Amino acid sequence: REAETxxxxxxxxxxxxxxxxxxxxxxxxxxxxxxxxxxxDRIRTGPLSLDEALPIARQIADALDAAHGRGIVHRxxxxxxxxxxxxxxxxxxxxxxxxxxxxxxEPTSEMANxxxxxxxxxxxxxxLGTAAYMAPEQAxxxxxxxxxxxWAFGCVLYEMLTGRRAFGGExxxxxxxxxxxxxxxxxxxxxxxxxxxxxxLRRCLEKDRKRRLADAADARLEIDxxxxxxxxxxxxxxxxxxxxSRTSKWLAAAAGLVAGGLLAGLAVWRVPAPAAPLxxxxxxxxxxxxxxxxxxSPDVAISRDAAHMVVSFSPGGGELAVRARDSLEVTPxxxxxxxxGPFISPDGTWVGFHDYGDGFLKKxxxxxxxTVTICEVGASGMRGASWAEDDTIVFxxxxxxxxxxxxxxxxxxxEISRADPGTNHVWPEILPGEDAVLFTIASESGFDIxxxxxxxxxxxxxxxxxxxxxxxxxxxxxxxxxxxxxxxxFDLQRRRVTTSSIPVLDNVVTKSSGAADFALARDGSLVYxxxxxxxxxxxxxxxxxxxxxxxxxxxxxxxxxxxxxPDGSRVALDVRDLENDIWIxxxxxxxxARLTFDPGTDRTPVWTPTGDRIAFxxxxxxxKANLFWQAADGTGTADRLTESVNQQIPMSxxxxxxxxxxxxxxxxxxxxxxxxxDGNRVARPxxxxxxxxxGGEVSPNGRWIAYQSSESGRFDVYVRPFPDVDQGRWQVS
Numbered sequence: 001r002e003a004e005t006x007x008x009x010x011x012x013x014x015x016x017x018x019x020x021x022x023x024x025x026x027x028x029x030x031x032x033x034x035x036x037x038x039x040x041d042r043i044r045t046g047p048l049s050l051d052e053a054l055p056i057a058r059q060i061a062d063a064l065d066a067a068h069g070r071g072i073v074h075r076x077x078x079x080x081x082x083x084x085x086x087x088x089x090x091x092x093x094x095x096x097x098x099x100x101x102x103x104x105x106e107p108t109s110e111m112a113n114x115x116x117x118x119x120x121x122x123x124x125x126x127x128l129g130t131a132a133y134m135a136p137e138q139a140x141x142x143x144x145x146x147x148x149x150x151w152a153f154g155c156v157l158y159e160m161l162t163g164r165r166a167f168g169g170e171x172x173x174x175x176x177x178x179x180x181x182x183x184x185x186x187x188x189x190x191x192x193x194x195x196x197x198x199x200x201l202r203r204c205l206e207k208d209r210k211r212r213l214a215d216a217a218d219a220r221l222e223i224d225x226x227x228x229x230x231x232x233x234x235x236x237x238x239x240x241x242x243x244x245s246r247t248s249k250w251l252a253a254a255a256g257l258v259a260g261g262l263l264a265g266l267a268v269w270r271v272p273a274p275a276a277p278l279x280x281x282x283x284x285x286x287x288x289x290x291x292x293x294x295x296x297s298p299d300v301a302i303s304r305d306a307a308h309m310v311v312s313f314s315p316g317g318g319e320l321a322v323r324a325r326d327s328l329e330v331t332p333x334x335x336x337x338x339x340x341g342p343f344i345s346p347d348g349t350w351v352g353f354h355d356y357g358d359g360f361l362k363k364x365x366x367x368x369x370x371t372v373t374i375c376e377v378g379a380s381g382m383r384g385a386s387w388a389e390d391d392t393i394v395f396x397x398x399x400x401x402x403x404x405x406x407x408x409x410x411x412x413x414x415e416i417s418r419a420d421p422g423t424n425h426v427w428p429e430i431l432p433g434e435d436a437v438l439f440t441i442a443s444e445s446g447f448d449i450x451x452x453x454x455x456x457x458x459x460x461x462x463x464x465x466x467x468x469x470x471x472x473x474x475x476x477x478x479x480x481x482x483x484x485x486x487x488x489x490f491d492l493q494r495r496r497v498t499t500s501s502i503p504v505l506d507n508v509v510t511k512s513s514g515a516a517d518f519a520l521a522r523d524g525s526l527v528y529x530x531x532x533x534x535x536x537x538x539x540x541x542x543x544x545x546x547x548x549x550x551x552x553x554x555x556x557x558x559x560x561x562x563x564x565x566p567d568g569s570r571v572a573l574d575v576r577d578l579e580n581d582i583w584i585x586x587x588x589x590x591x592x593a594r595l596t597f598d599p600g601t602d603r604t605p606v607w608t609p610t611g612d613r614i615a616f617x618x619x620x621x622x623x624k625a626n627l628f629w630q631a632a633d634g635t636g637t638a639d640r641l642t643e644s645v646n647q648q649i650p651m652s653x654x655x656x657x658x659x660x661x662x663x664x665x666x667x668x669x670x671x672x673x674x675x676x677x678d679g680n681r682v683a684r685p686x687x688x689x690x691x692x693x694x695g696g697e698v699s700p701n702g703r704w705i706a707y708q709s710s711e712s713g714r715f716d717v718y719v720r721p722f723p724d725v726d727q728g729r730w731q732v733s
Contacts, residue, residue, distance in 0.1 A: 003020045003029055003327050003328065004020070004327070005015055005327075006025070006072065006095050007020075007326065007328050008070055008326040008327070009066060009067055009070060009072065009095070009329065010326060011062070011063055011066040011067075011600040012083070012089065013059045013060070013062050013063035013066075013089070013090050013091060013092055013450070014063045014066060014067065014091065014092050015031060015032045015034050015046045015083075015091045015092065015094075016032045017029055017030070017031055017032075017095075017708065018030045018031065018032065018369050020328050022096045023594070027167070032091075033201065033355065034085070034091045034093065035083075035085065035086075036077060036085045037083065037084065037088060038080050038081075038082060038084075039056070039079035039082040039083070039084060039085050039160070039295060040078070040079035040080040040082075042084065042422065043079055043159055044078075045289070046163050046543055047160070047161055047162055047163035047190070048160045048161065050161070050190070050193070050194075050197075051531070053157070053160040053161055054197070054223055054226065054227060056082075056084060056089065056090055056100075056160065056221055057153075057156075057157045057160065057219075058220055058224070059090035059225045059341035060077075060082060060092060061153065061216045061217070061219040061220040061223065062220060062598035063090070063092040063218045064077070064092070064146075064149050064150075064153060064216035064219075065215070065216040065220065067095070067149075068146040068149070068215070068216055068487060070535045072095065073144060073145060073148060074092070074095055074149050074152070075138070075144060075148065075149070075509070076094060076130060076133070076152075076534075077133060077149055077153060077156060077158060077418055077424065078130050078132070078133045078155075078156065079156055079160075080130075081093045082156070082426065083096045084119065085441070088104050091209065091712045092386075095327055097643070097662070101539070102732070110363050110525070111473060120214040120381055121499050128383045130724060131169075131175040131176050131179065132154075132155065132165045132167050132168060132169075132175050132179075133150075133151075133155045133156070133633040134151075134179055135151035135152065135179075135209065136150040136151075136179055136180050136207050136209075138151075139176050139179050139180060141181070145209075146214070146215070146216070147209045147213075147214060147726050148209075149210050149216070149473055150204050150212055150214070150215075150216065150219065151204060151205060151209075151212065154166070154200075154201050154203075154204025155205070155206040155637060155705070157197075157200075157201060157204070158184065158189075158201055158205070158724075160186070161189055161190055161193060161197075161289070162188040162189060162190075162281075164188060164329060165429060165529075166184050166460060167179045167182065167184075173732040179542060180207075184201075184205055185520040186198070186201075186202075186386040186626050189201075194226040194695065196222050196223075196225045196226035197222070197223070197226050199222070200213070200219060200222040200226075204219065206233075217508050218474065219572060230559055232550050236689070241572050245725065248363060251542060254687045264283060278289050290311045290313060291311050291312065291313055291529060292313050292314055292318075292319075292527070293312075293341055293509060293517070294312060294341075294511075295511065295512075295513075296381065296511055296512075296513035297341035297354065297381070297382070297384075297513070297515055298310060298341055298342075298384070298468070298513060298515045298516065298517055298519075298668065299509075299517050299529060300312070300314040300342075300517055300518065300519055300528070300529055300645055301342040301343050301344050301351070301519050302344070302519040302520070302521045302525065302527045303321050303348035303521065304344070304346055304348065304521055304522045304592070305343045305348060306325060306519065306521035306523050306525040307324060307325055307326075307348060308322055308323070308324055308325065308344070308348060308366060308524075309322070309323050309527055310342040310344060310351050310366075310518075311323070311330075311342075312340065312342065313332075314340075314692070314712060315636065315709065318334060318336065318337050318338045318339055318340065318356065318692075319333070319336050319337065319339065320332070320336050320339050320342050320353065320364075320658055321675065322351070322366055331368070333351065333364055334368055335370075335371070336353070336364070336371070337357065337359035337667060337668055338355050338356040338358075338665070338667075338668075339354070339355060339356075339362075340354050340356050340381075340382075341353055341354045341384065341385065341505065342383050343384075343386065343387060344366070344387070345363075345387045345391075345408070346387055346388070346389050348366065348368060349365065349366055350363045350364070350387075350408070350608055351363065351364050351365075351366050352374070352375060352383035352385055352387060352393065352408075354381060354385075354432070355371075355675065356381065356647075356665065357665070357666070357667060358374055358415055359381075360374070360375065360376050360377065361373075361375050361376070361377045361378060361382060361385065361393070361395060362374060363375040363408065366402060366663065372410070373407060373408075373410065374393065374408065374409075374410050374411075375410065375412070375413050376394065376531055377397050377404075377413075381397065381398050382395055382396070382397055382398075383395075383396040383397055383398055383426035383427060383442075383513065383514075383515075384396050384426055384427035384439075384440075384468075384515070385389055385426070386427055386428045386429050386430040386437070387408065387430075388430045388434050389434060391407065391408045391409065392405055392406065392407055393405070393407075393408050393431055394416065394425060394428045394437055395413075395428065396424070396425055396426035396428055396439065397426075398411070398424070400415070401418075401419035401423060401424050401425060402415045402417040402418050402419050403415070403416050403417040403437065403439060404416065404426050405427055415532065416437075416438075416452070416454065416457060417439070417452050417457065417459060417612050418457075419441070422444065423442065424440050424441070424442045424443070425439050425440070425441060425442075425450075425452075425459075426438060426439065426440050426442050426468065426513075426514060427440040427468045427469070427473060427514055427515060429469055429625075431451075431471055431492065432471070432492065433492070434454075435453070435454050435455060435517045436451055436452060436453055436454060436478065436495060437451070437452040437454060438450075438451055438452075438462075438469040438470075438694040439451075439452060439459075439468075439469070439470060440467045440468060440469065440514050441461070441708075442467075442513075442514050444599075446465060447465065447466060447467035447481075447514045448463065448464050448466070448475070449461070449462050449463035449464075449466045449467065449479055451461060451495055453495075460481075461496065462490075462496075462497050463477065463479065463488060463501070465481065465539065466479040466480070466481050466486065467479060467481065467510075467514035467516065468480045468514055468515055468516040468518075468519065468547075469509075470519070470520045471490070471492075471520070471524070472487070472524060473522055473524060474524060475487055475489060475491070475492065475498075476488065476490055477490045477497070478504060478515075478518070478520060478526070479516070480508065480510040480515075480516025480518070481508065482510060483506070483508060483509075483531075484503060484504075484505060484506045484507070484508060484510070485503075485504040485508050485516070485528070486502065486503055486504055486688075487501070487502055487504045488499045488500065488502075490500050492593050505518075505526075505528065506588075507531065508528050508529070508530065509528075509530070511556070512577075512580070517529040517531070525601050537556035537557055537558055538556065538557070538558060538559050539551065539554065539556050540552035540554045540559060540562065540571070540585065543661060552571075552585070552587070553590050554571075554585045554590075554592055555592065557575050557583075557592075558574065558576040558577050558578055559573045559575060559576075560574050560575075560603070560604075561574050561603065561604045561605060563572065563605050563606060563607055564607075565607050565611045565632070566607055566608075566609055566610065567611055568587075568590060569587055570584050570585065570586055570587060570609060570632075571584065572584050572595070572605035572606075572614050572632075573585065573605065574602065574603040574604060574605060574616070575576065578604075579596065580600075580601040580602060581594055581595070581596040581598070582594075582595040582596045582602050582603075582605045582614065582616050583595060584612065584632070585633045590667070593634070593722070595614065595630065595632070595634055596616070596618075596630065596638065598618065598620040598638070599620075600618055600619040600620030600621070601614060601618065601619045601625065602617070602618045602620070602628075603614050603617050603618075603625070603649075604616055604649050604650055605650075606650040606652060606653065606660070607632070607652065607653075608629075608653055608657050609653055609655065609656065609657045610657060611632060612631065612632055612633075613627040613631055613632055614627050614629060614630060614632050615627060615628070615650045615653075615660055616628055616629070616630075616648060616650065616708070617647075617648060617649050618638070620638070621640070623650070624644065624646055624647040624648070624665075625642055625647050625648060626640065626641075626642045626643060626646060626648050627640070627641040627642040627648050627650055627660065627674065628640050629640060629641060640675055641660065641676070642662075642674055642681065642683060643679055644664065644683075646664050646665050646666050647664070647665040648660045648664045648665075648672075649662060649663050649665070650661050651663060651671075651694075651695055652696055652697050652698060653698075653703055654673075654698040654701060654722070654723075655698055655699070655701065655702035657676065658675065658676055659673045659675055659676060659723075660672065660673065660676060661673050661676050661696035661697075661698065661705070662674065662696070663687070663693070663694055663695075663696065667690070668689075668690065668691065668692055668693075669689035669690045669692045669693055669694055669697050670685060670686075670687060670689075670693055671686040671688075671693045671694075671695075671707055672684065672685055672686060673683070673686050673696075686705065686720075686725050687707060687725060689709065689711065691709050691710045691711040692706065692710040693707060693708070693709050693710075693717070694708045694709070694710075695707045695708045698722055699722070702718070703721065704719050704721060704722050705719070705720055705721075705722040705725065706718070706719050707720075716731055716733050717732050717733040718730065718732065719732055
């Protein structure tokens, strides 16, 4: 309960909680990592100057105000629980001792009235916290509210300015005596302490909490007043008045902080600078599964107000889940099995997606419920969509070369862009004002980012060599390229690029289709999935049973699905660069030779038991990928083995090569077999369940088949008799 409440705190001066995880019987809270020294470390070197202390105090007050607004009291605020980063950002740490209390005006609960939390919560009357910063009511085990944090704030500010604690003692008992009965030594404050700060400290350190400052926002205002005080305002301290030179210097420093903040905002795209606070969290639902990285479509979306995130998940993809920014819960959108490429409506109430099962563009409430069909986009798949304020959707497809527009409530799509021969318009992003669309031009030679004028229906190239553009409210276009994000300045009114490209983030999933796994909200929040480019170059190695690797001298390429020939002399691979074809590496000759040359996508090679042919999946005849095979020496042409409106991927041959085991994407992935006897291409189902069934490997004696299934919520290995698979089933992992 406490972790969920604290996770709702989303403030730049509070170290966030990102997740509540459990390993065996051990619960764990996942928290933000904050680099840098604590305020206690800094104070050990001596008192802080006003120039340094007041901006820190103001940020602490901001953090407390945000927490108190959520009904959360810190209860252990002290210099050791405050960090100051190198760029002056304050982070208040360790709300672990805090507990939820009702906001003002709400009925007081049993939880709010319970004694101060202890290391052993069942032991009543034991105080918890650090004695030197405890409010009197906290030290005596009485009701604690936000005014206890105000007291601690006063103690921290006093210690920053003087280098000594407001209430010290040789041990805990003496310290508590000082808290309950002693007065603060106000003469220890620096002579130049402004009157507003002296008044603030006195109001924070009132022992009677009824007379104490009641709100952290008021403390922030007092600090603002001190920063804005005229240079000749007298100082009420016994030491006399602040000199004009001292106050002028202080105000100049404050002005410098403001100017510095503006410059940092402008320079963040230009020069290396400390990164903005980074949030990392798990996005998988409690019911199981994990984020799924699709081969072509994006896997993450964020609402314009950054309140909700949608991710693709499950062992084999096709399901979507929603996580609210202020919640630890990840909620699956029930009933989705073939949903890919999520995007969110401008008002954040709908999630759009491509239903890969039937080839339609659909939408579903972000709260869940029945799906609504919008239009058909074709069995070959959608390539991005963007939802406009006027409730229309612009999308791209594989089958047609241009961009299309359709009412979000359903209707007939209208083509809005015309592509040159050999190119395809994909991954659209409607710009603010909704009179132009950013998109990607995909071709055999790569990707370019272009802008479509919706009135004139004309497009111009903006950024050569990039893909998946997204507009940032800061006046930039952020885009993906080869496992990284880059950005250029962009003038929205003149519709032109204004700066050269600069790096933003490395290690972001990008795909051979041009998609990138990131999304931008209107407030600048950027959500992304870490990982390499889907077309990243890889090398090949042998690995023995002890995990020792031996390099293979094949040139680095984006290899996938390596399969060793039956005699061990060759390796078949699909190479996912521009050709997207099957290649063979000869281990003895150390030579890489291309097997297929069709302009369509050829993938996932499988050797016949005799090693004379290779089966693979191909889109060469249009539509979904079906099964083909070709002589392994490259002679002849590829023969088609199956015809289906569904995508098919080969897995293995049976022991004598008379059947090819494959998976077919119907309502979900099912395990199938096609007979190859005497040219008879008859397919039969092997395993059909509501779950994702994958793999399929026949034992050497031909009597059993092993495969994977997501039935348990994760992939497990099962074995069935073969070829009569209905005679039993055993789970072996």
